[in-house]
Amino acid sequence: MSSQSSSPEITFHAEHTGGTKKIWRTFWLLSILTIIELVIGLFIYNLHKGDNPNHTLVLAFKGMVCILTLAKAYYIVSVFMHLGDEVRNMIMTIVVPLCLFIWFIAAFLWDGNSWKVLRNRYNGMPDNVEKVQPAAKEKGAKD
Amino acid sequence: MSTAAAQQGTKWWRQKPVQCKLWKGDDVVFFNERCFYIRRLPDQLGTIRFSVNDWADPNHVFNAFPFTGHDANLPLAFVSLMTFILIASSVTMVLAVHEGHNMNRKGVEKYMVYTIIGGLAFLSCQAWEWTHLLTGEHVAMIGDGTLSVLPTTVKSNPWGTPLSHEAMAAALQATPHDQLASIAATLHHEGGAHNAAMSNAELIKFIESSGLHASNAGPIAFGGYFFGITGFHGFHVFSGVVINVVMLVKTRLGHFDQRGHYEMIEKAGLYWHFVDLVWVFVFLCFYLI
Numbered sequence: 001m002s003s004q005s006s007s008p009e010i011t012f013h014a015e016h017t018g019g020t021k022k023i024w025r026t027f028w029l030l031s032i033l034t035i036i037e038l039v040i041g042l043f044i045y046n047l048h049k050g051d052n053p054n055h056t057l058v059l060a061f062k063g064m065v066c067i068l069t070l071a072k073a074y075y076i077v078s079v080f081m082h083l084g085d086e087v088r089n090m091i092m093t094i095v096v097p098l099c100l101f102i103w104f105i106a107a108f109l110w111d112g113n114s115w116k117v118l119r120n121r122y123n124g125m126p127d128n129v130e131k132v133q134p135a136a137k138e139k140g141a142k143d
Numbered sequence: 144m145s146t147a148a149a150q151q152g153t154k155w156w157r158q159k160p161v162q163c164k165l166w167k168g169d170d171v172v173f174f175n176e177r178c179f180y181i182r183r184l185p186d187q188l189g190t191i192r193f194s195v196n197d198w199a200d201p202n203h204v205f206n207a208f209p210f211t212g213h214d215a216n217l218p219l220a221f222v223s224l225m226t227f228i229l230i231a232s233s234v235t236m237v238l239a240v241h242e243g244h245n246m247n248r249k250g251v252e253k254y255m256v257y258t259i260i261g262g263l264a265f266l267s268c269q270a271w272e273w274t275h276l277l278t279g280e281h282v283a284m285i286g287d288g289t290l291s292v293l294p295t296t297v298k299s300n301p302w303g304t305p306l307s308h309e310a311m312a313a314a315l316q317a318t319p320h321d322q323l324a325s326i327a328a329t330l331h332h333e334g335g336a337h338n339a340a341m342s343n344a345e346l347i348k349f350i351e352s353s354g355l356h357a358s359n360a361g362p363i364a365f366g367g368y369f370f371g372i373t374g375f376h377g378f379h380v381f382s383g384v385v386i387n388v389v390m391l392v393k394t395r396l397g398h399f400d401q402r403g404h405y406e407m408i409e410k411a412g413l414y415w416h417f418v419d420l421v422w423v424f425v426f427l428c429f430y431l432i
Contacts, residue, residue, distance in 0.1 A: 020241055027234045034226055041219050041431050045202040062432045069427040073420055080237045080416045083171075086163065090171060097175055101182060108186040112193025119194065 026079040033072050040065050164406070170413055181421060184375065185428045188368045195362045199302035201430050204295070207275050222430045225268045226422065229380075232261025233419040236387075240412045243405025248394060251408060255391040258415065262384040269377045273370070280329040282357040284310070289318040290357055292325050297366045303359030311357050315347045326350055369429060376425050379418045386411050 040061050047053045047061075078084030083091060192198045202218035211217065235257035242250030276295040283301035285291045290311075293301040306314065315323070323346040324339045330353045341349070390411045399405045 020238060023234060023237050023241065027230065030230050031227065034223065034230070037426075037431060038219055038223050041202070044431075045218050048200060048202065065427065065431045069423055069431075072423050076233070076416055076420050076423065080233055080419070081413055090163070090168070094171055094175055098178065101178075104182060104186055105189065108190045109193050112190035115190070115194035116196065120196070 022079060026075050029075055030072055033068050033075075037065050037068050040068075166406070166410065170410070174413075174417065177417065184368075184372050185424060188372065188428060191362070191364045191368065195364070197304045197359070197361055199300065199361050199365045201432075204276075204302050205272075205430060209271055219430065221268070221272065222426065225265055225272075226426055228261055228265045228268065229419050229422050232258045232265070233416055235261060236412045236415045240405070240409045243399070243408040246400070246405070248397070248400060251394050251399075251405060252391065255387055255394060255408070259384055259387050259391065262380055262387065262415075265380055266377060266384070269373065269380075273373075276369075282326050282329065282355060283360045284314045284357060285360050287317075288314060289322060290314045290326060291318075291322050292329055293360065295366055295369075297370055298363065300361040300363055300365045301358065302365065303361035305356060305358045312351070314357070315350060320346075323347065323350065326355070330355065372425060372429070376418070376421055379421070383411075383415050383418050386414060 044058055044061050047058055077094075083094065205222055206216050206218045206220075208215055208217045208221045235254045239251050239254035239258060242254060279294050280292045281294075281301035282290055283293050283303060284306055285293070293299045295301065318326075320343055321339075323343060324341070327341070327346050327349055330350070390408055393399065393407065394405075399407060
């Protein structure tokens with residue numbers, strides 16, 4: 001082990017002698033995943049064309065597309081960027097911080113949703129407030 | 144593989160964290176950093192999208208394809224072509240890296256040329272798509288309750304919710320003469336001069352009889368985010384192409400043979416794959432969901 005780490009040049013070349021088979025297999029995998037994504041996208045399109053799209057079904061399809069995208073990202077990073085060939089600790093150096101993304105996405109979408117709820121609830125509220133205040137003043141002036 | 148294999152029996156906390164060239168470790172840290180920068184754009188897009196009631200339907204916005212005319216409705220077709228171009232160029236890039244490991248200069252040159260062609264093809268597709276959206280003419284109801292012909296730009300978005308039949312009739316009545324004439328002109332039937340000579344009532348009758356479907360103007364943020372994010376990505380593709388051209392020239396000049404290794408090709412490849420990776424998420428955020 002020590003002899004290998006002292007001459008990384010050798011291990012570096014040994015890493016990729018596996019041939020191009022794996023690369024092409026990944027290419028076909030990515031293509032197939034993309035085609036499945038497209039088919040799901042067309043499903044969503046056809047659901048939206050109907051008068052009353054089933055929102056749960058649309059959401060389920062969108063979730064499936066997200067999972068397929070993550071699978072594609074996994075293959076690109078692990079095969080094309082050769083990260084899968086690295087030692088486990090280096091992989092973890094990348095993957096563990098990326099877990100923060102779960103929180104980022106949840107927080108940002110949550111924020112957007114609460115914004116929408118507030119927008120829909122209080123739309124027109126400022127008008128009402130303005131209408132009430134001058135009336136109250138007038139009343140006060142008369143008294 | 145062999146470094147990982149050599150450490151197979153060792154517990155992970157005893158393994159060396161990094162067993163590779165220093166630049167590769169740097170690139171890993173940098174890769175993470177780029178992910179953390181870039182994620183802000185889709186995250187903010189998500190916030191804006193969740194905060195409005197009517198975001199544009201991608202199948203409605205991106206349904207055009209070159210040379211198929213104005214009335215073609217091909218949702219997802221053009222963007223899937225772009226995606227395949229980018230995946231294919233990613234594969235040729237990784238094949239160039241592979242040939243570099245075998246010190247095969249001719250092979251590296253061949254695959255670098257393919258990768259550059261793929262990158263340029265992708266950029267051309269994007270240029271077409273941007274042009275199509277920026278010059279597109281769609282009828283939408285704007286804020287003052289009149290109908291207007293709008294392109295998709297950072298300042299206007301015609302892709303709101305569809306107008307009901309009654310709302311559209313009312314909006315047509317409120318629309319001034321010059322806007323009515325330009326709407327009639329988008330229907331590809333009459334020349335502009337002839338439309339201008341028609342009276343309002345005639346124009347409204349003509350527009351209604353054409354079966355035109357207008358919609359509300361959508362949130363303005365759509366264009367800003369779409370052109371911002373795809374433009375940001377497209378600029379990275381452009382710089383990737385420039386880097387690849389430099390690498391191709393250096394390969395042809397024999398610089399890497401003199402150096403004894405083709406690591407620069409691998410570094411260019413990491414950048415190219417990162418650009419491909421970002422596209423996977425752009426594809427998801429804008430075109431699929």
